[in-house]
Amino acid sequence: MKIKVLIVEDEVLVAEDLADFLRECGFDVSGIAINFEECFLYIDKHQPDIIIMDICLRGKLDGIEIVQILNQTIKIPFMFLTASADPSTITRALPLGPCAFLSKPFNKNDVKIALELGCQKHNKNAIQSSLASPVNTNHPVFVKDGSHYKRIDINSILYIEAKGSYSEVVTEGKSYTLSYNLNHFSDQIKNPVFKKIHRSFIVNIDRVEGFDNSSVIINKTILPISRQYHKEIMSLFQKL
Numbered sequence: 001m002k003i004k005v006l007i008v009e010d011e012v013l014v015a016e017d018l019a020d021f022l023r024e025c026g027f028d029v030s031g032i033a034i035n036f037e038e039c040f041l042y043i044d045k046h047q048p049d050i051i052i053m054d055i056c057l058r059g060k061l062d063g064i065e066i067v068q069i070l071n072q073t074i075k076i077p078f079m080f081l082t083a084s085a086d087p088s089t090i091t092r093a094l095p096l097g098p099c100a101f102l103s104k105p106f107n108k109n110d111v112k113i114a115l116e117l118g119c120q121k122h123n124k125n126a127i128q129s130s131l132a133s134p135v136n137t138n139h140p141v142f143v144k145d146g147s148h149y150k151r152i153d154i155n156s157i158l159y160i161e162a163k164g165s166y167s168e169v170v171t172e173g174k175s176y177t178l179s180y181n182l183n184h185f186s187d188q189i190k191n192p193v194f195k196k197i198h199r200s201f202i203v204n205i206d207r208v209e210g211f212d213n214s215s216v217i218i219n220k221t222i223l224p225i226s227r228q229y230h231k232e233i234m235s236l237f238q239k240l
Helices: 012-024 036-046 063-073 087-096 108-132 182-188 227-234
Strands: 004-008 028-033 050-054 078-082 101-103 140-145 148-153 157-163 166-171 175-178 194-198 201-204 215-218 221-224
Touching: 004 012, 004 036, 012 028, 012 108, 028 036, 036 063, 050 063, 050 108, 063 078, 063 087, 078 108, 101 108, 108 140, 108 148, 140 175, 157 182, 157 221, 166 182, 182 194, 182 201, 194 221, 194 227, 201 215, 201 221
Parallel strands: 004 028, 004 050, 050 078, 078 101
Antiparallel strands: 140 148, 157 166, 157 201, 166 175, 194 201, 215 221
């Protein structure tokens, strides 16, 4: 599933140019809003994953004031877009926790980097939410698929395998390569359903179909359990 981005920008040409570039990068532009009324309407209707917010909007509220309201109600990663990076504006904006600041006219490489930061922030929020609500851990996270990011549900992850300095996230339908090692994933994903069973494998315990003294079976794939993790892993399974 594509990541949905909402653009809040009242300069139509800038907004359309940015929207075209985001679509080229594989994102789903869920809408272009020109003021706070349209912004909240699109959020309610489309539930975007990331917001690109112009600071200097015409109307009752500017971009900073809109984000102040959003931060009190819903947590959506966002980045500011601005033609004015004066100290007073930055001082107002920084405490709100933007993923990045994008200058107008925007640089495509800066947009890519900012969106990657936004995806990472979303993942962190999603993981924290899953820990706070263990009954419903089916929160979406963003993984890179080639040059694009895609949304997958945490529960759809079967296991993660170390591939040198990279990691491979395996789901039922597809595998995704992460540009960091298994230890980084383990540090980032502190969800109790994910357990390390071997120096090369982290598994989703809820997706284990069978096991013996030296391995587990997930989606018909046999994965080894090392001696270091054997006692902890065996204690997780209820045997009759």
